[in-house]
Amino acid sequence: VNILSFTAVVFAGAIGAGMLGSLTGLGGGVVIVPLLTVAFGIDIRYAIGASLVSVIATSSGAAAAYLREGFTNMRIGVFLEVATTSGAIIGASLTTHLPGSAIEVIFGVVLLVSVFLTVREQEAPSIAAHGHGLGERLRLSGTYPTPEGDVGYTPRRVPAGFGIMALAGALSGLLGIGSGAVKVLALDQAMGLPFKVSTTTSNFMIGVTAAASAGIYLQRGYIQPGLVMPVMLGVLAGSLIGARILVVARVRWLRLAFGVAILALGVEMIVGGLRL
Amino acid sequence: VKSIFSVVAGWSDLALERATGVILRVGVIAAAVLVAAGGVVYLVRSGTQLPEYRTFSISLSAYRSPLAIVRGAFDGHPTALIEAGLLVLVLTPVSRVVFALFAFAVRRDVLFVVFSLVVLAILAVGLTGHSL
Numbered sequence: 001v002n003i004l005s006f007t008a009v010v011f012a013g014a015i016g017a018g019m020l021g022s023l024t025g026l027g028g029g030v031v032i033v034p035l036l037t038v039a040f041g042i043d044i045r046y047a048i049g050a051s052l053v054s055v056i057a058t059s060s061g062a063a064a065a066y067l068r069e070g071f072t073n074m075r076i077g078v079f080l081e082v083a084t085t086s087g088a089i090i091g092a093s094l095t096t097h098l099p100g101s102a103i104e105v106i107f108g109v110v111l112l113v114s115v116f117l118t119v120r121e122q123e124a125p126s127i128a129a130h131g132h133g134l135g136e137r138l139r140l141s142g143t144y145p146t147p148e149g150d151v152g153y154t155p156r157r158v159p160a161g162f163g164i165m166a167l168a169g170a171l172s173g174l175l176g177i178g179s180g181a182v183k184v185l186a187l188d189q190a191m192g193l194p195f196k197v198s199t200t201t202s203n204f205m206i207g208v209t210a211a212a213s214a215g216i217y218l219q220r221g222y223i224q225p226g227l228v229m230p231v232m233l234g235v236l237a238g239s240l241i242g243a244r245i246l247v248v249a250r251v252r253w254l255r256l257a258f259g260v261a262i263l264a265l266g267v268e269m270i271v272g273g274l275r276l
Numbered sequence: 277v278k279s280i281f282s283v284v285a286g287w288s289d290l291a292l293e294r295a296t297g298v299i300l301r302v303g304v305i306a307a308a309v310l311v312a313a314g315g316v317v318y319l320v321r322s323g324t325q326l327p328e329y330r331t332f333s334i335s336l337s338a339y340r341s342p343l344a345i346v347r348g349a350f351d352g353h354p355t356a357l358i359e360a361g362l363l364v365l366v367l368t369p370v371s372r373v374v375f376a377l378f379a380f381a382v383r384r385d386v387l388f389v390v391f392s393l394v395v396l397a398i399l400a401v402g403l404t405g406h407s408l
Contacts, residue, residue, distance in 0.1 A: 004323035067297035093407035207369035219405030
């Protein structure tokens with residue numbers, strides 16, 4: 001297999017991963033890494049380096065589109081980025097000390113948890129009309145558009161959200177993923193934000209979080225231009241295609257089906273990492 | 277500078293969000309174009325060689341400083357072109373934090389100016405490759 005055909009196959013796989021990531025709501029990173037390691041036998045450090053880059057591209061591209069819709073809360077984003085970027089540097093530092101097999105096992109476990117968090121039945125979010133004192137003092141309140149006009153909200157449990165965000169940042173730096181599932185958990189479950197505000201604000205923060213780890217990955221040789229090129233372009237193209245499909249189709253069953261497929265990849269990574 | 281200040285001061289939240297969206301879109305498109313251009317040159321020049329990503333070895337690029345990347349990109353070196361794209365890509369979210377800092381400063385929102393500065397400081401630590 002020469003570089004030309006290798007690049008073509010990786011590019012095709014990355015388009016598929018980008019589509020799956022956006023259709024399932026998992027994000028491209030958690031899909032492309034198992035694909036590269038399990039299917040192509042690529043070392044996990046190169047895989048998470050390529051994934052981290054594609055995560056910055058897809059989240060920035062998607063954020064640009066979401067910002068026009070008026071759901072993204074930029075104040076909450078900037079405030080919680082203090083937590084996610086700190087966490088990311090801790091995570092990226094940790095990953096440079098771990099053997100590849102350990103990163104694979106942790107990745108597999110996080111993949112399983114992410115699928116569970118994303119695919120599970122969403123309860124109707126209990127939107128906090130009157131929030132936590134800190135949410136009011138930091139003026140984190142916002143409004144979001146509904147067919148009946150703008151509706152207001154104020155985040156509650158801000159410290160808990162901040163803590164979960166630091167964890168999400170650490171996972172992002174450790175595994176080269178956006179860890180959108182954990183970010184949404186912090187915004188939606190802990191801070192009681194409306195679901196669409198949670199998903200768009202989570203996506204808004206992913207690029208900055210991943211950028212915090214990028215320099216460390218680059219310095220350690222995780223980011224190989226020849227591999228990053230087809231992965232970044234493929235995942236970006238795939239996520240754009242996936243977003244188009246999402247507009248025209250309700251995809252609940254699709255999410256479930258792909259969720260199961262991705263679960264299998266997660267188990268495969270754990271087994272591979274443990275050398276069972 | 278004073279006029280930019282007064283223009284942004286008059287912007288609504290929605291206008292700030294749209295401007296942020298434009299920064300992100302332009303950055304991602306520019307990055308993708310540079311990476312694709314580098315990719316074409318790379319495939320033409322080394323497409324027949326063999327890929328080696330199965331085992332990890334710390335092989336660092338010859339282009340590690342932003343200046344070296346830009347110089348190499350202007351020489352049309354494929355790796356440098358791809359890395360120039362990655363540089364633009366990483367600087368895209370960074371620039372939107374800088375823009376937010378500016379917008380908060382215009383509105384004299386001291387607390388959020390501080391938050392933006394803290395985020396930029398952490399980004400500076402990470403981007404210069406300082407691990408803990």
